[in-house]
Amino acid sequence: MTNHLMNLRHVPDDEADEIRELFEAHDVPYYETPPSRWGISMGGFWVHDDDEARRARELLENYQRERWQRQREIYEQDLAAGRTGGIWYRLRQKPVKTIAACLAILVILALSIAPFLSL
Known part of the structure; x- marks a missing residue:
């Protein structure tokens, strides 16, 4: 086998x-x-x-x-x-990319929980 x-x-x-x-x-x-x-x-x-x-x-x-x-x-x-390093290392090395990723996470999170908040 x-x-x-x-x-x-x-x-x-x-x-x-x-x-x-x-x-x-x-x-x-x-x-x-x-x-x-x-x-x-x-x-x-x-x-x-x-x-x-x-x-x-x-x-x-x-x-x-x-x-x-x-x-x-x-x-x-x-x-x-x-x-x-962690988030601070990434923020220092590539600030625009890191901030864009964080904003994208927040937008996705907001869109995901918005239907539950309006109940």
């Missing part, structure tokens, strides 16, 4: 490449289905054997934990260096 190991929807290319390398380095016999262009099918990594699926899932769990730590460190470094 086939075992779905990981959904590939919204997975960055570098992460998918690293997972392919991980499976190939550990001789995991996997196959891959690509996600559809319109988001209907999810795509993913698959294996046929249940034992291989358990081994592959352990490898994926370790990889995901290490990747999360790496990405968190990069984010912390960028935050300390002032290359990324």
Whole structure:
């Protein structure tokens, strides 16, 4: 029976490449289905054997934990260096775009709740 190991929807290319390398380095016999262009099918990594699926899932769990730590460190470094941040960072970097997005959110919110306020 086939075992779905990981959904590939919204997975960055570098992460998918690293997972392919991980499976190939550990001789995991996997196959891959690509996600559809319109988001209907999810795509993913698959294996046929249940034992291989358990081994592959352990490898994926370790990889995901290490990747999360790496990405968190990069984010912390960028935050300390002032290359990324929250709303105030975005407001300083791109004020017009940020204010336009905030206004659009307020307009959508107002249009969404207006019918309930008039009851």
